[in-house]
Amino acid sequence: MSKYLKFLDLGNQPLANNYLRKDQLIKKEKKYRLKVGINNESKLVSIEKPLSSKIMFNQNYPYRSSMSKTMIKSFKNLSDFIKKKFHPKKILEIGSNDGSFLKNFSKKKSIGIEPCSNVEQITKSKGYNTYSEYWNKNTAKKILKKNGKIDLIYSANTISHIQNLDEVFKSINIILKDNGIIILEDPSLLECLKRNTYDQFYNEHIYVFSLIAIENILKKHNLEVFHIQNLKIHGGSNRYFIKKKNNKIKIDLSVKLNRDKEIRYGLNNLKTYRSFAKRVQKSKKLLKKLFMKIKNKKKIIVGYGVTAKSTTVLNYCKIGKKYISYFVDTTLDKQNKYTPGTRIPIFEYKGLDNKKIDYIFLGAWNFKDEIFKKEKNFIKNGGKVIIHTPVPKII
Numbered sequence: 001m002s003k004y005l006k007f008l009d010l011g012n013q014p015l016a017n018n019y020l021r022k023d024q025l026i027k028k029e030k031k032y033r034l035k036v037g038i039n040n041e042s043k044l045v046s047i048e049k050p051l052s053s054k055i056m057f058n059q060n061y062p063y064r065s066s067m068s069k070t071m072i073k074s075f076k077n078l079s080d081f082i083k084k085k086f087h088p089k090k091i092l093e094i095g096s097n098d099g100s101f102l103k104n105f106s107k108k109k110s111i112g113i114e115p116c117s118n119v120e121q122i123t124k125s126k127g128y129n130t131y132s133e134y135w136n137k138n139t140a141k142k143i144l145k146k147n148g149k150i151d152l153i154y155s156a157n158t159i160s161h162i163q164n165l166d167e168v169f170k171s172i173n174i175i176l177k178d179n180g181i182i183i184l185e186d187p188s189l190l191e192c193l194k195r196n197t198y199d200q201f202y203n204e205h206i207y208v209f210s211l212i213a214i215e216n217i218l219k220k221h222n223l224e225v226f227h228i229q230n231l232k233i234h235g236g237s238n239r240y241f242i243k244k245k246n247n248k249i250k251i252d253l254s255v256k257l258n259r260d261k262e263i264r265y266g267l268n269n270l271k272t273y274r275s276f277a278k279r280v281q282k283s284k285k286l287l288k289k290l291f292m293k294i295k296n297k298k299k300i301i302v303g304y305g306v307t308a309k310s311t312t313v314l315n316y317c318k319i320g321k322k323y324i325s326y327f328v329d330t331t332l333d334k335q336n337k338y339t340p341g342t343r344i345p346i347f348e349y350k351g352l353d354n355k356k357i358d359y360i361f362l363g364a365w366n367f368k369d370e371i372f373k374k375e376k377n378f379i380k381n382g383g384k385v386i387i388h389t390p391v392p393k394i395i
């Protein structure tokens with residue numbers, strides 16, 4: 001019988017992306033216990049108690065994938081590859097956000113599904129065919145009726161947000177042509193464990209996938225992975241290329257190599273997860289100590305890029321206004337608000353002034369290279385950077 005085995009407790013956490021307006025500060029925020037575990041049979045790693053999609057993904061969703069050059073470039077490169085390799089006549093994106101990926105394709109060919117209507121409208125306003133719906137069988141049937149079958153389905157950082165994975169793939173099978181391709185992209189569990197990025201777990205990230213778990217889910221739906229790309233995106237992601245089993249495309253060596261790598265690291269063993277949990281507890285202590293040491297010297301620390309991930313770190317490590325004076329972020333919908341749980345003010349990013357800021361804490365550590373390039377003058381002039389992965393340190 002399959003069992004869910006808990007291995008990590010990240011404490012009480014607010015909604016990860018619920019940036020608060022000033023008038024909301026008088027109210028107590030609802031907190032949810034964030035525990036992480038693994039299914040002993042499917043090896044699927046998930047948070048213990050997923051929340052309903054409607055609470056997290058609605059008309060107030062603040063995240064925009066277009067806020068990083070890294071993402072825009074990655075979407076462009078993938079689009080060029082897709083056009084060259086698969087020549088799709090019709091392409092569907094599940095979780096199209098603000099259209100950063102779809103904009104690389106012709107409007108006639110593209111369909112976007114995005115339940116958060118505020119971001120869906122951005123893509124629609126550019127002339128794209130979008131639906132403000134959750135991905136399920138009803139949505140698949142509705143799109144099939146209006147648009148016919150699809151050649152290629154792409155979904156980045158979305159499937160890990162949907163609780164019912166069986167419904168996800170049943171719905172995909174309704175609409176995908178027999179020779180159609182699915183490309184999924186999500187953070188890699190292996191990289192998460194290696195880099196101690198426990199902040200990949202928050203209420204929106206119901207799952208952090210391994211290839212092992214993905215293959216166990218897919219086989220129930222007559223689907224299989226035929227190629228994998230390991231990406232640097234979001235601190236290490238996997239891009240899975242998937243086909244229907246009766247499609248003759250060859251399964252290449254990348255699949256076996258990735259599977260072997262995961263088995264070698266111990267993703268099949270509970271012991272691996274228990275030692276990860278110990279490293280996470282140690283990381284919490286070290287990060288807090290680092291912040292205390294810097295604050296004792298009366299230095300000013302500013303958060304750089306407020307993320308769903310940083311909600312986990314700040315609430316788990318109990319790092320609030322006492323340590324971080326404010327965050328800066330380029331996302332309009334996060335500015336002039338407060339961080340969930342810790343209530344640190346968030347301001348518009350207007351560059352970093354070495355006279356006013358001694359340290360930045362990288363909430364958006366996943367865009368470290370991009371941020372270091374952008375802030376080279378701040379760093380050249382003595383500005384320091386705090387990062388929590390793979391171990392808390394000052395760069």
Ligand code: DWN
Nearest residue numbers: 063067068157204305306307308309329330331364367
């Ligand atoms: O899976 C998810 C990922 C893809 O996006 C969602 N559940 C929610 C969201 O997660 P996140 O909030 O952890 O995402 P990011 O992409 O790490 O957020 C980066 C933040 O940093 C954005 O608010 C933009 C900001 N930023 C900035 O202010 N200056 C980013 C860069 C690169 C910058 O130079």
